[in-house]
Amino acid sequence: MNSISIIRHIVQFILFVALQILLFDNLVLFSTGFCFIYIAFLLFLPIQINKVLLLFLGFIVGFTVDIFYDTMGIHAAASVLLAYLRPYILNLLTPRDGYDTNDSANLHVMGWSWFLTYALILIVVHHAAVFFLEIITFEWFTLVKILLSTLFTGVVVVILQLLFFSVKRAKR
Template sequence: MKSSIGLNNILQFLLFVALQILLMDNLVLYSTGFCYIYVAFLLFLPININRLLLLFLGFLVGFTVDIFYDTMGIHAAASVLMAFLRPLLLNLLTPRDGYDISDSVNIHKMGKGWFLAYTFTLLLIHHAAVFFLERISFDDVLQTLLKIVLSVLFTGVVIIILQLLFFSPKRTSRA
């Protein structure tokens, strides 16, 4: 397994963290739905990335957001959990023919159903961790569940829009 991170991934890291800090911090639906676009960095990483590197990148992106949000490690913990569970989910969603060594997570390559299952499952895990760690109790569980559902939908729609706008629909043709 090759575990290199390319310039494209570094630029995605910078872009998604900057978007989160500068734009998404102020974009909230009815004081309940939050968009955590920075998780798209972890979602869009290559499928064959080294697991230790993935965990480190999960910590790095979450810790970076924690620094600016002053959330004392909540985003880092949720991002590491998401990074830990990502390979397990990829194994569950493996196509019959397996993944190509060069596959990346892309709605055009993997299909809409696969992409939606992958994205919304990991978003649900991440957001549940963020909001339950933020609350640290099960008081007002309905309000917390509402925040999770609205935030997952909000973040998911934004991620789908990003995929459709900025990721190439061209499939690589093989001879």
């Protein structure tokens, strides 16, 4: 990673956490659908990132949200789980030609079906971890929360990809 991409990722971290804390904390669909946009930071990182660094970044972003949400480590645990599973999901979804060293999880580079599969699997895992750690028992309402929250977060992540990750930048 060069210094420009490091600065870009730092800005993304600050932007996604600030959006989560200031805007998406109060934006809830039907009292059950929550948008955890901060995980987009982990989803949009380069594919070939060091696994230890990825786990550390997962902890940092989750812990930062936990500080503001007062959730005692629930988001940190779910984010670390997402960061831990991300390389395995990427291996499952590896294209026939493999990944380039500079590739990132980008809708324009990888295509719609690849990106939606990648993002939705990781979003479901993250949200399931958050809601089951929050309640500790199984309730059917929790599955509804996971489903609505996954759809809400997935739509917002796709919108972010379409708005802020241009096709020109993806073809470089």
